[in-house]
Amino acid sequence: MTSPKHRITERLKRWCFYLGGDQPPVLWGERIRTVLGAFIGLMLVLTIAKFLGELGGIDEWLMASLGASALLVFALPQSPLAQPWAVIAGNTLSALVGISCANLIPFPIWAMAIAASISILGMFMLRCLHPPAAAVALIAVLGHVLHYRYSIFPVMVDSILLVVAGGIYANLTGKNYPNHPK
Template sequence: MRRHVYGYFNRMRGLEASPSRAHIPHIIWSGIGAFLGIYLISVLNQYLFVNTADTLFLVGSFGASAVLLYGVPNAELSQPRNLIGGHIISALIGITVYKYLPLELSLLSALAVSLSIVAMHITRTLHPPGGATALIAVIGSSQIHELGYRFVLTPIATGTFILLIIALAVNNMSNNPNRHYPRYWR
């Protein structure tokens, strides 16, 4: 028993040293991509909504997607199928859970996120910000809840495609042969 407990806690030490810092050009390209992606979504939001307090297009999970798409564009979780599928599947699950299950908010939140993770694994579209998208669909404002399944198209699919277009443009501008995007589509 004691050995099992020791082994369990021993796993938490980590096995490797931290990776080194990214090269300056990689950091700069990451910043440019994130700036352009989020800026375009913000501008779209500004032109579509008269009341600038309505930030429907600025979904928090897009910030996390920007980190993946522009910071680690070669990562499996950053690829287009993961970005698009992860957000859309998770939005669908979040809306469905909120709309059809008469449970308390804490249970709805946990169900939306956990079911999204399972669905993303099954469909090979794991994208961590998708979990946040599912959660936003449950705990979001009344404006989000009023959209119902339209939330999947606008803002989720629209914002996701903006981030993808910017990722395709910016990640392929670098002269670094290792910074190309995507690694795969399917």
């Protein structure tokens, strides 16, 4: 028979699990390395993308899911979801799917659901799963993006710049990125 104190302790553990208790502890040095890397990487990508957009006279120079991609690249550089192929191909493919759905499906709710779903299927097929990329498909539909150029700039270009920044930063700070085949 368990004591009331033990039952309370077990219930608290269970509730704490649902409030982030399943997250591994991260040392403060690693937290600072990640946050600083994400800041530097995003500032570089955003600055270059803004410059390229102004140079080309293009209004869309930013993909909104870039912050989520940065989290994976800088906080979890060893994750398969953060590898260059996943980031670049996943985002680009999803933009293409989202734009196609925005062009072909007249009902936004249907277009959004189909765009995200097909982009996930495509990422499975191309072995480039990248969770923020499903948001790219939604963003294309929500933003009524109808030009396929958007998949190249800003989506593919921003993704490449982020991966390059992540690789340089990770290797300068003692992390390996991208993963190397074994």
